[in-house]
Amino acid sequence: MNYRTLGRTGWKVSDISFGAWAIGSAWGQVDDKESLAALNKAIDCGVNFIDTADVYGMGRSERLVSQLKRERKEQIVVATKAGRRLEAQTVEGYGEKNLTAWVEDSLRNLGTDTIDLLQLHCPPTDAYYHPEIFGILDRMVEAGKLHHYGVSVERVEEALKAIEYPNVQTVQIIFNCLRHRPADVFFEQAKRKKVGILARVPLASGMLSGKMTAQSQFAADDHRNFNRHGESFDVGETFSGVDYDTALEVVEEIRKLVPAGVTIAQFALRWILMFDAVTCAIPGAKRPEQAAENCAASAIAPLTGEAMRKVRELYDSRIRESVHQRW
């Protein structure tokens, strides 16, 4: 496992880390024993950073991470999120009372006195134009409730605005072989300001593992079924917002670029790590084998210039038109 410095926090985190959404909710049935096995495998493989949120199973994911921390002696940095318990996303919802209550709940679930990294969980774009929200977070840091805070964003413009606030330490954003726009302008700005970048949905909800087909079925409680067209939350979170059949075709082209001994998932994760502005990718994993396969991407050889050029060509010719200006 390789490690990169997370913005100005001083923490060195695994460049392949762990996304703990699927072990909480919205990805079909999961078994806590299997989820803990996946988490443990990730730690065995050198992962020291986990991304979760209060809403992932309403505390279920946070409590599993807490249990893992009790069982392991390694230092593990935990990032959680707040904001998605609002029934409707409004700027007013991000007031002191709500934020305090959410943070207190996460502290309880995580079994800690201080949250390592709290991220605003895709608040409305307008929230970034309200400095008082960031003032509340500053006071929480002063009060010792948070070590650091950051944001999880939908849009590149939100990311650019968020890093105008000097204490925003991290930006979490969708970045993968099917979503290139963050690399255009935002990465340079983030690097200049020493802001950490967490690349989420790195496998496009599993699509970039190459295992899906036109016949794949998803359970009724899996967002790849119930949010395929953005029925419940931003459609970009499901298969990165790329049309399913188009994504399947592009993955077949990517398959041809993958060197021997490397899986498509590992190629897709290594592609993300080719961008030095990225601190880490946070692939989700439900099973230990997935965690191990994903972690191994850290150590594989850099992709060739030719492979990088071809992925860009595929994006430009097949994907760009439908996603580039949307997020």
Ligand SMILES: NC(=O)c1ccc[n+]([C@@H]2O[C@H](COP(=O)([O-])OP(=O)(O)OC[C@H]3O[C@@H](n4cnc5c(N)ncnc54)[C@H](OP(=O)(O)O)[C@@H]3O)[C@@H](O)[C@H]2O)c1
């Ligand atoms: N708004 C936000 O802030 C937000 C939104 C989305 C995600 N996130 C964060 O980002 C993390 C990652 O994104 P994500 O979980 O949505 O998507 P992802 O990492 O692109 O895909 C994860 C899913 O792909 C499948 N998978 C993982 N590794 C695999 C492998 N090696 N081979 C085959 N299949 C594999 C698993 O599902 P199956 O086995 O069921 O296929 C897994 O749950 C989340 O866990 C969460 O922490 C945050």
